[in-house]
Each structure stands twice: as C-alpha cells, then as structure tokens.
Amino acid sequence: MLSARFRLTITAMAALGVLTCVSPNAAVGAEKNFEVWLEGVRVEALKRGIKKEIVAEALAGITPVRRVIERDRNQPEFKLTMARYQKHVITPRNIAVGRKKAKIYSKLLSGVAARYGVQPRFILAIWGIETRYGAIKANVPLIPSLATLAFDARRSTYFRKQLFAALEMLNRGHIDIKSLFGSWAGAMGQPQFMPSSYLAFAQDFDGDGRRDIWKNEGDVFASIANYLAKHGWRSDMTWGRAVKVAPGLIAGLGQPDRRAAPGCRATTYPQKLLSQWQELGVRKIDGSNLPTRVIKAALIRPDGDQGDAYLVYRNYAAIMAYNCAHLYAVTVGTLADRIKG
Numbered sequence: 335m336l337s338a339r340f341r342l343t344i345t346a347m348a349a350l351g352v353l354t355c356v357s358p359n360a361a362v363g364a365e366k367n368f369e370v371w372l373e374g375v376r377v378e379a380l381k382r383g384i385k386k387e388i389v390a391e392a393l394a395g396i397t398p399v400r401r402v403i404e405r406d407r408n409q410p411e412f413k414l415t416m417a418r419y420q421k422h423v424i425t426p427r428n429i430a431v432g433r434k435k436a437k438i439y440s441k442l443l444s445g446v447a448a449r450y451g452v453q454p455r456f457i458l459a460i461w462g463i464e465t466r467y468g469a470i471k472a473n474v475p476l477i478p479s480l481a482t483l484a485f486d487a488r489r490s491t492y493f494r495k496q497l498f499a500a501l502e503m504l505n506r507g508h509i510d511i512k513s514l515f516g517s518w519a520g521a522m523g524q525p526q527f528m529p530s531s532y533l534a535f536a537q538d539f540d541g542d543g544r545r546d547i548w549k550n551e552g553d554v555f556a557s558i559a560n561y562l563a564k565h566g567w568r569s570d571m572t573w574g575r576a577v578k579v580a581p582g583l584i585a586g587l588g589q590p591d592r593r594a595a596p597g598c599r600a601t602t603y604p605q606k607l608l609s610q611w612q613e614l615g616v617r618k619i620d621g622s623n624l625p626t627r628v629i630k631a632a633l634i635r636p637d638g639d640q641g642d643a644y645l646v647y648r649n650y651a652a653i654m655a656y657n658c659a660h661l662y663a664v665t666v667g668t669l670a671d672r673i674k675g
C-alpha cells in the first residue's frame with residue numbers, strides 16, 4: 335500500500351505462478367557496509383526518540399536478506415490485463431467465501447460500517463484480495479526485510495521511512511518484535527498495511543488497547559474502513575461501473591492525464607457530470623441509461639484502446655489510494671459488487 339507502483343497481491347502472484355521465479359545472481363550488498371549503514375540507522379532511531387532497548391532488540395544481529403532482494407528484482411514483467419487479473423481474483427470461490435464471511439461477521443461489519451461510513455462489501459473485497467480474507471499469512475520477519483530494502487539503493491528513501499515507522503510501532507507498544515511479520519516487501523497483517531499506514535490509519539475497534547491487524551477481525555475491518563474514510567469515502571455512493579462508450583468518443587477526450595488519486599501515477603480521462611456522459615452516449619454495460627444523480631465521474635480504460643471502459647466516482651480514488659493501480663481498484667469494486675450479488 336502507498337507504494338508508487340502496483341504491488342501485486344500475494345494471492346494474485348501465487349495464482350499466476352510468479353512466486354517461484356528467482357534469479358540466482360541477485361546482488362546483495364557487502365555485509366560490512368550493511369553493518370556501518372545499520373549503525374547509522376541506530377543513531378537516527380535514537381534521535382527520533384525510539385527507546386534504546388527497542389532499537390537494540392529490533393536491530394540486533396540482522397543481516398541483509400538475500401531472498402528479499404531476489405523478490406524485489408523479480409517483479410513480473412508481463413503486462414497483466416484486467417481480464418487475466420480478474421480471472422484469478424474474482425473466482426466463484428472468492429465470491430462465495432466473501433458472502434460467507436459477510437454472514438459470519440455481519441454484526442461486526444455493521445458496527446464498523448456505522449462508525450466509519452464504509453459499506454461492508456468494500457471492506458470484504460479489499461480483505462479478500464489482500465490476503466484471501468485473512469487466510470494467507472505473511473510470515474517474513476518485518477525488520478530484517480525493511481532494513482534490506484532500505485539498505486538497497488533501488489527504493490531506499492521509501493523503505494528507510496517504513497523501517498523507522500516499524501520501529502515506532504514497537505516503540506509505542508502496538509506489537510512486540512516476536513510477532514512483527516509481514517510480506518517480503520513489508521506489508522503487514524490481514525489488510526497488508528505498510529508501517530507508515532499502520533501508524534496513520536490502523537484502528538483499535540474492540541478497544542483492548544492494541545491495533546491488531548494480524549488477528550483481530552474488528553481491528554482489521556475498522557483499519558480498512560478508516561483508511562478509505564480518511565481518503566474521502568462516501569457511504570452513499572458506489573465505486574463506479576463498467577460502461578458502453580459510443581464509437582469515437584474516447585478519441586475526442588484528449589489525453590488521459592488526470593491523476594486517479596493524489597500521489598498516484600495512474601491517470602484517468604477527464605471528470606464530467608453523469609448527465610454529460612449520458613449526453614455523450616455513454617451507457618451502462620446493459621445499454622440502459624446512466625444514473626440521474628448529480629455526481630462527477632471520470633472515464634478510465636485500463637487496458638487501452640481494446641479494453642473495457644469504466645466510469646469511476648470519488649470512492650474509486652480512495653481505493654486507488656489504498657493501492658495505486660486500475661487493475662486493483664476495478665477488481666476491488668467488481669468483487670464488492672459480486673459479493674453483494
């Protein structure tokens with residue numbers, strides 16, 4: 335989350351079989367340089383007010399994790415299409431499990447929806463896509479992988495920030511070092527929050543004093559909902575929809591250069607009122623008229639000229655803030671619709 339580029343979910347990567355291709359010659363920096371670098375991290379952590387026993391324990395004896403760098407260097411290079419991605423994510427099983435979870439946790443989800451103003455189906459869809467409703471448990475010790483990525487030159491600024499955020503989580507007592515696990519790239523718990531997002535958005539819904547996004551469903555749902563709410567979610571609106579576009583319309587719209595969310599590199603075609611899109615010949619996918627509400631919608635076509643078009647509302651930008659990729663956000667919206675049935 336909040337990474338500038340699309341982070342394929344563990345689920346999707348496993349489904350696509352890209353988890354196993356590891357390059358044998360990935361370079362890991364010399365251990366000695368790492369030790370020197372780590373000493374700098376210790377000094378800065380103390381300056382930032384992190385207790386010295388926390389710094390000592392969290393950073394004791396860690397070395398660069400070769401596998402983390404291998405994984406970072408082996409992001410899939412093929413371009414996923416919406417259809418291919420959705421085929422692996424919006425499966426009958428994922429829909430069925432989503433509906434089952436909606437029943438099991440109906441009371442908890444209603445409580446979270448009432449407090450944060452986010453419809454349960456979207457919380458379920460994000461939960462389902464991130465970690466298959468909590469079934470996939472990321473079990474990589476977090477501090478060593480963040481330190482490895484912060485030491486590595488490729489995205490050191492971003493991961494150095496995440497490393498200090500993780501130390502701050504320990505400092506505040508949100509979690510202890512023995513339980514601090516994440517994905518190889520530092521995404522944690524059932525909602526796959528990065529440490530900086532955890533500090534800013536994770537919630538303690540059951541009021542036990544811990545924001546437990548690893549094991550407590552209420553905290554997981556509330557944290558996802560709070561993230562969306564803080565990024566402008568509106569509970570009286572949906573995400574958007576697939577649409578039919580009149581031939582030639584898109585060519586006349588100019589470049590798709592409107593940012594889909596602040597800080598997100600993905601872009602959309604311009605925003606217009608639904609009534610304007612209706613006038614331009616855009617229709618629901620079944621050919622019927624667009625809704626008559628006075629709201630703005632942006633047009634997107636994630637797969638380019640040959641792909642499907644969608645009109646997306648402001649809630650779409652909140653999903654894009656969670657993970658900046660049209661593939662991800664459209665799939666969250668579509669899975670939410672399918673769970674609703």
Ligand SMILES: [Ca+2]
Binds near residue numbers: 542553
């Ligand atoms: Ca809690």
